[in-house]
Amino acid sequence: MSVQLLDRELDRLEGLWSDGLADAYRDYLDAVQHFEPDLQAKLALAAALIELGIRLQGLGGRAAPPTTLLMGDLCLARGSRILADNAPLAVQVAFARAVESMSTAAASEQPAPPARNLLRLSLGAEG
Amino acid sequence: MSATRLEFATSEATEFIDLTDRIRERVMQAGLRTGRVHLQSLHTTVGLCVNENEPLLHRDFEAMLERIAPIGAGYEHDDFTRRFDIAVDEPVNGHAHCRQLLLSAFLTLLVEEGQLVLGRWQSVFAVELDGPRHRELALQVEGEFARPLSREVPESLVEVELTRQLMVDPEPVAVPMRRLVEAGGKRLRPKLVQLTAGIGPRNDPLRAAELAAAVELLHNATLIHDDYVDESTHRRGRPTVAAAEGPERAIAVGDYYFAKATRLIAEMGNPAVTSALAEALEAICASQIDDVALRGAYPGDRESYLRVVRGKTASLFAAACASGALLSEASPDVVGALRRYGDLLGTAFQMADDMVDFSPSSGKPVGLDIRQRVLSLPLIYAAEDRQVGPEVRRLLEGALGDAEVGRVTELVTASGALPRVRQEADALIDAAVRELEAVQLDGLRPTLVGLARSAVDRNS
Numbered sequence: 001m002s003v004q005l006l007d008r009e010l011d012r013l014e015g016l017w018s019d020g021l022a023d024a025y026r027d028y029l030d031a032v033q034h035f036e037p038d039l040q041a042k043l044a045l046a047a048a049l050i051e052l053g054i055r056l057q058g059l060g061g062r063a064a065p066p067t068t069l070l071m072g073d074l075c076l077a078r079g080s081r082i083l084a085d086n087a088p089l090a091v092q093v094a095f096a097r098a099v100e101s102m103s104t105a106a107a108s109e110q111p112a113p114p115a116r117n118l119l120r121l122s123l124g125a126e127g
Numbered sequence: 128m129s130a131t132r133l134e135f136a137t138s139e140a141t142e143f144i145d146l147t148d149r150i151r152e153r154v155m156q157a158g159l160r161t162g163r164v165h166l167q168s169l170h171t172t173v174g175l176c177v178n179e180n181e182p183l184l185h186r187d188f189e190a191m192l193e194r195i196a197p198i199g200a201g202y203e204h205d206d207f208t209r210r211f212d213i214a215v216d217e218p219v220n221g222h223a224h225c226r227q228l229l230l231s232a233f234l235t236l237l238v239e240e241g242q243l244v245l246g247r248w249q250s251v252f253a254v255e256l257d258g259p260r261h262r263e264l265a266l267q268v269e270g271e272f273a274r275p276l277s278r279e280v281p282e283s284l285v286e287v288e289l290t291r292q293l294m295v296d297p298e299p300v301a302v303p304m305r306r307l308v309e310a311g312g313k314r315l316r317p318k319l320v321q322l323t324a325g326i327g328p329r330n331d332p333l334r335a336a337e338l339a340a341a342v343e344l345l346h347n348a349t350l351i352h353d354d355y356v357d358e359s360t361h362r363r364g365r366p367t368v369a370a371a372e373g374p375e376r377a378i379a380v381g382d383y384y385f386a387k388a389t390r391l392i393a394e395m396g397n398p399a400v401t402s403a404l405a406e407a408l409e410a411i412c413a414s415q416i417d418d419v420a421l422r423g424a425y426p427g428d429r430e431s432y433l434r435v436v437r438g439k440t441a442s443l444f445a446a447a448c449a450s451g452a453l454l455s456e457a458s459p460d461v462v463g464a465l466r467r468y469g470d471l472l473g474t475a476f477q478m479a480d481d482m483v484d485f486s487p488s489s490g491k492p493v494g495l496d497i498r499q500r501v502l503s504l505p506l507i508y509a510a511e512d513r514q515v516g517p518e519v520r521r522l523l524e525g526a527l528g529d530a531e532v533g534r535v536t537e538l539v540t541a542s543g544a545l546p547r548v549r550q551e552a553d554a555l556i557d558a559a560v561r562e563l564e565a566v567q568l569d570g571l572r573p574t575l576v577g578l579a580r581s582a583v584d585r586n587s
């Protein structure tokens with residue numbers, strides 16, 4: 001991923017890069033190989049942001065304190081915006097459905113499948 | 128066909144009232160493209176005419192009327208001894224009735240391409256002949272309309288769509304959201320979507336309602352998380368999700384509807400709409416972080432306030448306006464103008480909302496924003512005030528109990544901050560209205576202007 005893209009998309013979230021975001025991003029890179037080269041980094045980053053956002057919020061576990069929740073919200077929103085600008089419709093919808101299912105499980109106090117598995121599957125969604 | 132009344136008050140015995148702009152406005156409101164406007168005086172001493180709006184000429188007309196039908200020239204109508212059923216306030220006005228005979232009680236004006244057909248020097252006048260009085264004209268427009276006569280948005284479609292969406296959701300998330308949705312709210316954002324979705328060539332009310340409902344769900348999702356962050360116990364008169372069901376449930380419900388709204392928007396298949404709303408959501412989240420950070424330096428300054436409000440509130444107003452217009456495939460200049468209109472309106476709306484916190488008649492608890500240390504422009508201005516500022520700042524530095532909140536409220540009210548904020552909000556609305564002037568909105572302008580004015584004209 002270009003330094004410029006990273007700078008722009010990690011604005012205000014720089015501290016998270018070394019706090020799990022980089023690892024998640026690298027892992028998702030494997031799941032985006034079927035996309036055009038210029039989209040791969042963006043979509044991997046979007047997935048990593050969404051996964052990290054959910055983790056920061058404490059979704060499905062103990063609620064995060066307010067300031068951490070807000071960071072999680074920003075991760076989710078930015079990941080969602082990157083998807084809106086770059087991902088095919090089917091992938092956008094699959095990501096949304098993944099978050100819906102994890103949220104429903106959390107609200108029902110039921111265990112949810114690991115976020116990474118769901119989001120990797122979402123990257124493979126076809127229209 | 129549309130039928131209305133045009134009311135006005137006169138202040139002179141004889142007076143020429145120029146109604147041209149008001150008639151133009153009625154034509155626009157009705158959406159008449161080609162046809163006729165009929166005017167009828169509902170009085171026997173008010174005439175109608177088309178002539179030049181030049182004050183000296185009006186004096187010539189008055190002199191002419193006086194020459195032909197002078198006041199007190201022995202009119203039989205004024206001899207009350209020979210008349211029956213005379214009202215106690217019957218005026219001596221035989222001259223006015225005679226003068227009215229020289230004018231007309233009716234007028235028909237032509238409309239082409241949505242504009243009154245008038246010559247360069249022509250204006251439309253009601254002529255008061257026996258004032259001052261309150262007067263009324265009947266006005267009808269007929270012909271070809273660009274849109275249905277009423278520009279009222281079918282708000283019920285949004286409510287149906289919200290109900291429909293909430294019916295299919297799992298109970299653990301749907302129940303708390305239904306409680307919030309059913310508690311009401313102004314629904315300004317969906318209204319903006321619906322209105323602006325009627326501008327472009329692809330005007331589909333059902334699609335507009337779907338988008339409007341998704342925007343309302345997105346807005347409510349952000350409120351659910353906000354309420355947890357702000358430790359709010361009530362919203363719209365009901366317990367917040369966080370207060371009623373705990374923060375874990377609040378986070379889950381907020382996330383669910385954030386994701387669902389995003390999906391519904393994406394499924395509409397218009398990438399520009401999806402991007403516009405995704406950008407707004409990102410701006411809201413970023414500004415919410417700023418908002419909380421600024422509470423360390425409460426009440427902050429105007430510049431920081433505007434930055435937060437533009438992100439936290441105005442961004443979704445702007446995106447609602449832009450997304451509706453984009454959905455209807457309006458031209459880029461229209462989309463841009465509406466986006467700027469929404470941005471200005473959203474900022475003004477927040478200022479008006481801040482003022483409500485100081486209004487005992489608003490129905491909301493006074494001083495709640497102060498208690499929760501929510502960013503507030505009146506408070507910022509009061510804190511900067513030379514006279515009350517030091518005490519306001521001192522109080523805000525300490526614990527805020529009932530007495531302190533009450534005192535801060537008194538100081539803000541006494542400082543002149545509220546009229547200053549009101550003036551600023553009005554100026555923003557004026558600027559928002561100006562944004563609409565340069566683009567073709569197909570009769571929608573008066574509705575958007577009215578909505579903007581009413582958004583800040585609140586109980587403050």
